[in-house]
Amino acid sequence: MNRTTDKILLFGYGNPGRGDDGLGPALAAAIEALGMSGVAVDANYQLNVEDASEIGGYAAVVFADAAARGPSPFWFSLVDDSAVGRVGWTSHSLTPAEVVALARDMFGSKVPAYVLGIRGYDFGELDETLSPPAQDNLAKAVAFVRKALVEREFERYVRDFGYTTAGPNNGSPTWKA
């Protein structure tokens, strides 16, 4: 799919009923409430295959998820789909790199994609609240994203906030800063 809009897609994902796993949707809700022009917001429990058919139309995509590892309050990395080709250990849900790779292979997408990993700490029992430190991180992430979606200097954010050693699947080569 070729680009059809100048909008940036912010896609927050995670389960709001699993403690800090709800950071992604919480960020999406906060940004949606701002009503920013030039920004489309989506949220779901996880990334799915059909998302691959959607992302190619945007100028850029920012996936926002809770991060079980990495620096606080958040990190920001480029999604590098070039190495995707190994088995995924779950595929009712996908990683950002897998979504981007499927969008590329099936729909001809060339959309630049980034991941915002908001550091969370409590992913245990069913709980609809964020832990206090996760709430602090969320507030800082919202402020960052609000500014970033206006400035659109994503490569600089990758340099400033990139995280190289622990993307999804513990440092898979599909991730780089």
Add this chain to the structure above:
Amino acid sequence: MSVAKRIVIEPVTRVEGHGKVVILLDENQKVIQARLHIVEFRGFERFIQGRPFWEVPVLVQRLCGICPVSHHLAGAKAMDRIVGGENLTPTAEKVRRLMHYGQIYQSHAVHFFHLCSPDLLFGFDADVAIRNVIGVAGKYPDLAVQAVLMRKYGQEIIKATAGKKIHGTGAIPGGVNKNLPLAERDVLLKDLDQQIAWSKGAVKIAKDYTVQNLARLAPFGSFDSNHLSLVRADGAMDLYDGNLRAIDAQGEVIFDQVDYQRYVDFIAEEVRDWSYMKFPFIRSIGPEKGWYRVGPLARLNTASFIDTPLAEAERKEFIRVTSGKPNNVTMAYHWARMIEILHAIEKIQALLNDKDLQGTDLVVKGQRREVGIGLIEAPRGTLFHHYKVDENDQVVSANLIVSTTNNNEPMNRAVAKVAQDHLQGVEITEGLLNYVEVAIRAYDPCLSCATHALGQMPLEVTVVDHQGQILDRKSRG
């Protein structure tokens, strides 16, 4: 009985959540048991207790990011009983059914094409580097795109009937909160013929593969079992509502047309000290032999017929393979799943052309009750929701039996069978790992409704002895 070594496979790839497999060997290195350890959602009772009952259909979606619609509808059906609104208006029931068939459709599509088809298209023994969804997209791009668009179609139905992806609110106690406007219906009708054609093609892929490879597939992870599902009063397959029917491996009826409000008189749950997950069984038979399978294979076996013509024709072909007896081949789950996808799209077609979807009578209420039980045939099998609500409208207790729990013992049996047939020595070969995964994937389990936070859950294979000492460890992914 002595146990010499334990082989641990953790977690299983391409099934949801976090599980590990322990294969128990005796001193002669023969497989004596397999244990699939599943970490179910924890803290549900505490999560739900004290919450007002009308929040239940929304709250229970938090249980699982894979099948929130199934929990939404099962929870709503239970709350229908609480408000005395179980006899829904035609509009409410049909909107809910449309939502449910959309869920079945999208879930079965993604499972078959993106989890199962790599095994079928590339072979069980193919390199894992290509035997995955990306590999399918590379070698069979049309098929991969088709799967995405089938999934997307189902999701669009869910969006039209349930609302937002994370906060689905369509079903409420005693009904629904919206109908389906004509404009939304017309959008869904536009793609319907293509979806039906693709569904027919999907059945053909699964059927041809199963029939052509039956000699190899028949013993793979297979065993005789009982089967359980809801069926309609006339015995037809009904994925949204009905009464319970259980049959044995030969097709003899164990019980039939049981009102599921009485399920506790017929189904019990066994606790085993090594597993967080319970083991349901049929009371009259007992835990040793009373366990059963649920899901597409069980539903094809229990149903007397399917009330949509294309799927019924396929069902007849399905039962012809076993001369009308129940099909106990684990790998036949895939074929059964695709017959259900055809049934689902036929149901969607009928519903979209039903004017009741545009009705405005959405909610009914009747005599208030303390106890509400809701069952539904979720994509993975029968899902039980059971609640007690006090006079202050607060939930005081809850019990769920999710589809994967119902299939707990069968999945363990499938792994044990595969290990018995394919384990050589004590080494976890890539081949064995593949076979274990293929057997478990047939059930499409949702292992823990787990979180998916970045950086969690690497794939790891570990071999330890009976004293817990690690003998070998492998990782994948």
